[in-house]
Amino acid sequence: MKSKKYIWLVILVAAIGLLIYFAPIKNSNRTVYNMDLKYNDKDKTIIGTEAVDFINTDDVNLSEVYMHLYPNAFKDKSKVPFTKEEMGLAYPNGFKPGYIEINDVTFGKNEKATYSIDQKTGEILKILLPKKLGKGDRISFTIDFKVQIPPSCGRFGYGNNTIQVTNFYPILSVYDQNGWNNDPYYALGDPFYSDVSNYRVKLAVPKGMEVATTGVVTSKIRQGDMNVLTIDAPNVRDFAVVMSSKFKVAEGDVDGIRVKSYYFDEDSGLKALKYAQDAIRFYNSYIGKYPYKEYSVVESDFYMGGMEYPNLVFISKDLYSKDNLFNLEYVIAHETAHQWWYGVVGNNEVREAWLDEGLTEYTTIMYIERYYGKATADAVFKSIISGEFYKFSKTNKDxxxxxxxxxxxxxxxxxNIVYNKGAMVFNELRSLIGDEKFKEVLDKYYSEYKYKNATTQNLIDVVDSVTGKDTGGFFEEWLD
Structure with a gap:
């Protein structure tokens, strides 16, 4: 996510049934989510059925699985994931709750499952399995649910123009060396951690509603007053949509990738398309090719700058003004870089947020260097990254x-710690090993951890492999 940092740039530049059957998706080692969703614009709800074909990829026998119910973080005004200072921005029209209700969980042919929801937060669903699941084994279960979307201009919610439908469905927690990761929806950062899966979604929306989505819309059928979209989204770690009846859409092509801009004002909307195309073009050549068919940049009621999801980012409408275009470009370049660092190469954003945000922020600086020259990139880096961090560090020792x-x-x-100091790590690393080796590091890190979750140690191992040196001391000095 690109939240408050963009402000500093001004200083520098002044209903089908219980189980839906879809065609099988390749990559049999992936968990598959089949979802049937119906959106009601009047009451801002989604009625959904989710059929999950889960595969255990870990060396442990599982007796239960856990799933995040992120919408329940928006149920209680005193516990919503916003700071006190943000509440007026997050709920400009007043607070109303958002939540998810679990109506039924079944295995196979309607076998009732035993399940429970964490009473303290309401954010974790625990499902007991009918038998232990070994490594490589699969089990399918179906969840019926209802989502209430709140009147929030955060990641999840609706404003006067757009509806952000993100982190809204039950999604499996990650099981790793630390066990199940059932972290809450924190107010700071991007509190998400998920494995790459395959998604097939049927989404019914009112006619006239334009939908920007993860994946590719493979069919669109009119059924009465509704349009039913079929969406195919393989090899992604989440699924999200942004909707509006006011969207205009422009698109272009970069290296065979369909790039789309959803916007309200044509001048800035077309510029957003160009910025997205430029970012895709550069990152393709420098890091490795974007491995999906489509990518969308979406103007939205989001108040925090920009936010990334697979194949889709949304940007605050406040950045689409004529006197804010460099900020718009910077945030689009940042969120687009997240398609590589978060989308393709994942990490635990709760415990190692610096890994994707620091690398994304420095990759954005490299975008500036590519299109505006090194002098401009150095000036931007000094103004909004190193300069801000050094001011911060004078009074903050931790x-x-x-x-x-x-x-x-x-x-x-x-x-300052995650974005700024994180970007400074990569800037210093580049200076230490040189441009050629630095590019090789990013290429190797991307190719080795594509569709996986990486750790800080994984990154260090890649650097050591490329350079032939032990860089553990370098990273330890920066990270501690």
Whole structure:
């Protein structure tokens, strides 16, 4: 996510049934989500059925699975994932709850499952399996649910123009070396961690509603007053849509990738398309090719700058003004870089947020260098990254980078340590090993951890492999 940092740039530049059957998707080692969703615009609800074909890829026998119910973080006003200072921006028209109701969970042919929802937060669904699941084994289960979308201009919610439908469905927690990762929806950072899966979605929306989505719309059928979209989204770690009846759409092509801009004002909307195309073009050549068919940049009621999801990013409408175009370009370049660092190469954004945000922020600086020259990139880096961090560090001595989101004090703390210091690590690494080796590091890191979740140690191992040196001391000095 690109939240408050973009402000500093002004200084520098002034209903089918219980189980839906779809054609099988390749990559049999992936968990598959088949979803049937119906959106009601009047009451801002989604009625959904989710059939999950889960595969255990870990060396442990599982007796249960856990799933995040992120919408329940928006149920209680006193517990919503916003700081006190943000509440007016998040709920400009007043607070109303958002939530998800689990109506039924079944295995196979309507075999009732035993399940429970964490009573403290309401954010974790536990499902007991009928038998232990070994490595490589699969089990299918179906969840019926209802989602209430809140009147929020955050990631999940609706404003006067757009509806952001993100982190809205039950999604499996990640099981890794630390066990099940059932972290809450923190107010700071991007509190998400998920495995790459395959998605097939049927989404019914009112006619006249334009939909920007993860994946590719493979069919669109009119059924009365509704349009039913079939969406295919393989090899992604999440699924999201942004909807509006006011969208205009422009598109172009980069290296065979369909790039789309959803917007309200044509001048800035077309510029957003160009910025997205430029970013895709550069990152394709420098890191490795974007492995999906489509990519969408969406103007939205989101108040925090920009936010990334697979194949889809949404950008605050406030950035689409004529006097804010460099900010718009910077945020689009940042969110597009997240398609590589988060989307394709994942990581635990709760416990190692610096890994994707720091690399994304520095990749954005490299975009500036590519299109505006090194002098401009150095000036931007000094103004909004190193300069801001050094001011911060004068009064903040606890700048350890590898810690959970709950350990950061506020947005200033998080931004300076995760974004700024994180980008400084990669800038220093580039200076230390040279441009050629640095490019090789990014290429190897991308190719080796494509569709996987990487760790800080994985990155260090890649650097050591490329350079033939032990760089553990370098990273330890920066990360502690």
């Amino acid at each position: 700048d350890a980078m590898v810690k959970t989101l709950g350990q950061f004090k506020d947005w200033n703390d998080y931004t």
